[in-house]
Amino acid sequence: MGETPSAREETAFARFAACCEALAATTKRTEKRRLLAAFLRKLPPDEVEATAQQVPAQLRLFDVLQVGDEPLIDAPYARRWERLAEIGGTVAVVERLVPSSPAEGERFFQQAVAEGHEGVMAKQLSSTYSPGARGGTVAVRPEVVVEVLFNDVQRSPQYACGRALRFARIARLRPDKGPEECDTLQTLRRLFAAQFGRERDSEGGAQ
Known part of the structure; x- marks a missing residue:
């Protein structure tokens, strides 16, 4: 069995700033796009509630900027993910893969598309977080009109x-x-x- 975190560690994990996204809890691409359209159109609260009932969403963490008193915004992505994995608990993190070959990366991409996602995000392990920018990050996905x-x-x-x-x-x-x-x-x-x-x-x- 692993060691029980100290009270200090538990307090640190209880306070963190993370980036997240809402994913439609379905494998149907039409339903996922329906949820996306709702976000893009900035629906009024009553329509958002109706859409949430029809297409339930799940919250997924994909980056972390600070854990307790430890700032991570200038830390490399590999370190940020390491800390994100440590604090992930009640809120799940996105599926992630560090491919060992282009073929493995392609399979991961095709799996994401088959599950109804628009694609994947490719990030450099050494990249830092840049608010409002995509330094070191590339969106890999099918075209959406x-x-x-x-x-x-x-x-x-x-x-x-x-x-x-x-x-x-x-x-x-x-x-x-x-x-x-x-x-x-x-x-x-x-x-x-x-x-x-x-x-x-x-x-x-x-x-």
Whole structure:
């Protein structure tokens, strides 16, 4: 039998800051996407409750930033996961694999997709946590097409394409559409030009 944690250790484990996600408790991809759509659309409380009844969700921890008085935000991911595994108890952690070969990683990815997930997240074991950024992290998943509503198109130096959708929001998922059917930057430029009655979007156009 393992040693019983001291009172000090139990107190430290009782206070921690972790990152988590809600997963639909089903293997049906349509139900998982239904839950995703609910989050993306920012449903009102009553609709969230109804969706929760129809598609129960499970909480899963996937990263930890602090345990007790020990800050981990600058610690490498391997260390953060080590601490996460130690504190994981009443709340489960996500399934994780450090593949020994590309083939093993591919099998893990295919298993995730077969279970109805969108894919997996690949992280460098040496990466630190960067709030609002994905340094050392890559999303590996099948393409998902969504329908986006927006008020208008505007210039934006923040993006490489130079354009942004004003008040953009997800309307619904479009499982009936493939990535090749999505609108392109050319469509966005035409919409921008049409807002000002122009035939084409010149760089010297209206703001």
